[in-house]
Amino acid sequence: METDETSGAAGLSVLIADDHTLILEIIGLVLENTPDITLTTAISVDGAIEKMRAHGPFDLILLDLDMPGMNGGETLRQISGLNAGRPVGIITGGPTPRVIEEMSRNGAAGVVPKTTSMKSLTNAIRFMAAGERYFPLELMQEQKAAQNAFVSPLSxxxxxxxxxxxxxxxxxxxxxxxxxxxxxxxxxxxxxxxxxxxxxxxxxxxxxxxxxxx
Missing domain, CATH: 1.10.10.10 (Winged helix-like DNA-binding domain superfamily/Winged helix DNA-binding domain)
Known part of the structure; x- marks a missing residue:
């Protein structure tokens, strides 16, 4: 069942969709003490779409890459369209260079590992909601190393x-x-x-x- 967590009457409206309810509960506990962020949660892509229809566009949406109904870049583009072009990012347990490249190519506002500290997550939310792109430095370095390890024969x-x-x-x-x-x-x-x-x-x-x- 989708849930709503509210952390204040004003500020950034954020929707996080993840089928791991424990993760949503932990994030909710942190953000309820963050007065400038109002959190709404869902446990599936369909649930996220329902919340968007009821609420309207959010300042930021974060989608779990492996939850039910998620189909990579296609779903990312779909949700971005429904969110009136406002930022949509990805949250995932094990981002790879390929995931970073694919999500970036499909317009993701960022990729947030689930190992990210709660303080860093809060900063990432504000960063992406402001229109910036959030890709942690260590992930970008891994992507660059993977690209340098193989010279593509393709134009x-x-x-x-x-x-x-x-x-x-x-x-x-x-x-x-x-x-x-x-x-x-x-x-x-x-x-x-x-x-x-x-x-x-x-x-x-x-x-x-x-x-x-x-």
Whole structure:
């Protein structure tokens, strides 16, 4: 059952959706003593959407990456749209360089590890609500190290196409998103398959994920 925790009559309105109720309770205990933040909670994506429909846009929404109904970047974009373009971030137990890249690419306001101290979480909430992007330094360093460890054989445009392939989009939609002719997209897909040593787009996505290209 979704719950609401209120920590003051004014200030930042924050919605945190996480299916671990203990985490929500701990966060609620901390934020109830933070007068400039009003917290609303939900335990699923559907629950978060219900709260948004009842409340309207929030100053910040944090979504658990692994809760029911969560589908990565697709859900992130959906919730961002429903939140009138206001910031939406991710909270997760074990962020990887790939998660950081994917969430950043899909417009996340930040990625907050569940190991973050409550004081740092409060600061991160204020930071993201102010329109800034919050990605902890150690996570960014891990991402940079992973990127430097492997030199991609793909061009920048091929990487863009590959990300669209990883989202399961057909050539026509990829072309529309990247402003490319469908024939050009097909050419890029063939080049990607050749460079990765695979025979079709599905294998290309699997190979790219193994190489941490997407």
């Amino acid at each position: 920048e445009r091929e990487v863009s196409v590959l990300h669209e392939l990883a989202d399961g989009k057909p050539n026509r939609e990829i072309g529309e998103n990247l402003k490319l002719a469908e024939a050009t997209v097909k050419m890029h897909v063939k080049s990607i398959c050749r460079k990765l040593g695979v025979s079709n787009r599905t294998q290309a996505v699997i190979a790219a994920r193994n190489l941490k290209l997407v």
